[in-house]
Amino acid sequence: MTYCVALCLQDGIVFAGDTRTNAGIDHVSTFRKMYKFGVEGERSMVLLTAGNLATSQAVINMLFRGIQQDSERNLHNVATLFDAAMLVGEHVSSIAQSAQTRAHTQEGFGSSFLIGGQIRGQVPELYQVYQEGNCIRATRDTPYFQIGESKYGKPILDRAINYHSSLDEAVRAVLVSFDSTIRSNLSVGFPIDLLAYRNNSFNMPAGMRIDESDPYLHNIREQWSDGLKSILQSFAEPPEYYFK
Amino acid sequence: MTYCVALCLQDGIVFAGDTRTNAGIDHVSTFRKMYKFGVEGERSMVLLTAGNLATSQAVINMLFRGIQQDSERNLHNVATLFDAAMLVGEHVSSIAQSAQTRAHTQEGFGSSFLIGGQIRGQVPELYQVYQEGNCIRATRDTPYFQIGESKYGKPILDRAINYHSSLDEAVRAVLVSFDSTIRSNLSVGFPIDLLAYRNNSFNMPAGMRIDESDPYLHNIREQWSDGLKSILQSFAEPPEYYFK
Numbered sequence: 344m345t346y347c348v349a350l351c352l353q354d355g356i357v358f359a360g361d362t363r364t365n366a367g368i369d370h371v372s373t374f375r376k377m378y379k380f381g382v383e384g385e386r387s388m389v390l391l392t393a394g395n396l397a398t399s400q401a402v403i404n405m406l407f408r409g410i411q412q413d414s415e416r417n418l419h420n421v422a423t424l425f426d427a428a429m430l431v432g433e434h435v436s437s438i439a440q441s442a443q444t445r446a447h448t449q450e451g452f453g454s455s456f457l458i459g460g461q462i463r464g465q466v467p468e469l470y471q472v473y474q475e476g477n478c479i480r481a482t483r484d485t486p487y488f489q490i491g492e493s494k495y496g497k498p499i500l501d502r503a504i505n506y507h508s509s510l511d512e513a514v515r516a517v518l519v520s521f522d523s524t525i526r527s528n529l530s531v532g533f534p535i536d537l538l539a540y541r542n543n544s545f546n547m548p549a550g551m552r553i554d555e556s557d558p559y560l561h562n563i564r565e566q567w568s569d570g571l572k573s574i575l576q577s578f579a580e581p582p583e584y585y586f587k
Numbered sequence: 588m589t590y591c592v593a594l595c596l597q598d599g600i601v602f603a604g605d606t607r608t609n610a611g612i613d614h615v616s617t618f619r620k621m622y623k624f625g626v627e628g629e630r631s632m633v634l635l636t637a638g639n640l641a642t643s644q645a646v647i648n649m650l651f652r653g654i655q656q657d658s659e660r661n662l663h664n665v666a667t668l669f670d671a672a673m674l675v676g677e678h679v680s681s682i683a684q685s686a687q688t689r690a691h692t693q694e695g696f697g698s699s700f701l702i703g704g705q706i707r708g709q710v711p712e713l714y715q716v717y718q719e720g721n722c723i724r725a726t727r728d729t730p731y732f733q734i735g736e737s738k739y740g741k742p743i744l745d746r747a748i749n750y751h752s753s754l755d756e757a758v759r760a761v762l763v764s765f766d767s768t769i770r771s772n773l774s775v776g777f778p779i780d781l782l783a784y785r786n787n788s789f790n791m792p793a794g795m796r797i798d799e800s801d802p803y804l805h806n807i808r809e810q811w812s813d814g815l816k817s818i819l820q821s822f823a824e825p826p827e828y829y830f831k
Binding site: 494495497498499501502503510511512514515516519523524526527528537539541548549551553559562563566567568570571572573574575577578579580581582584585586587 | 738739741742743745746747754755756758759760763767768770771772781783785792793795797803806807810811812814815816817818819821822823824825826828829830831
């Protein structure tokens, strides 16, 4: 499995993905799930992917090849982020469909994607692209999307994040969200790729690969764990009538 | 969906289940998912169920009918908790299989169960029964089981609970686990049925139905929410290199 999350906030977009891939419990590997596209000063896009690794890699390959061959529609020339999301959607649905046809099955070859960023002259946007090729856009009401093993890490985002959260706050909540997921699910693992795009910068940061030895992450994990325990301990004892 | 959890600890067994049932988003109802069996002073058992409601209810009916008709094997006369779990498993696999045969399908009629308690002269035990009819037992290493919509509420249990946790601690963690699940998933809802069995009491408490207006639950939810936010705010700002 995989866990990826992206948050489209008032100050920018935070992207994060783990790096664990598993095909069965005895075939666990590290694969990057975050890819960057763009033209310095003009457009910045980040793609996160979860699902069938062969399909994901084929889509990424087709996207990079489109740019190299200067195709009529590629991520460097599409007019809007929506068009970028639709292009990703076309690739994934056609690749997944071909594989399924060859395998005489209706499922098992799908991948989903998050693509977000900004094109000069436009507002920053974030899309979730489904394996069927359609997509939805993040809004102020629902500023974040998750793909992959999303449930363990959702409660903290639901509580802590809204459109007006700062990038700093978002990064902290994302690290906690990953930590919760990784502790509860073996199929999601360190290191984490993290990238925070600042709106209207049109400058793509290198992004950060955070492994378990990262001192900031280490402190956050300890503080979070200790903090949760002390909240639990601060609760009054359950009333007598709970045990009647 | 549904969320149920049971924790088999050194001092007793805590059982909890929500009460929401949904067949599609416009067919949401309240159904009890916790059932009590036993003979005062001799044996105490609690059953929690998740999955297809018709299958779950049919299994419960067969278990009660077995007792009423004083069948050769029923929950009041089976020799061990393991035998009780196997009896539940036989019922669920046969009922689900019949429904699937009639519907010409291989799935969609399954239910899973947690059954725990104590028979005089024996240690307390907790089993998870799968829809195929087999079962696993909780141990000191893994003292709790969840069924239904389990992922949202798992991280807090993984962090806060071990075999030596007190019943008080378990109740608090369980309430937080339900709160996290209910906030993130519409298919799980209040009220919660909660029951704490004290080991070697052979006395079945009435159990408690906790709705949103319960003052203790209300305080815990507020304290938890505020506490999480203050832990997040207490984190140092992410280092500069995170944004490079």
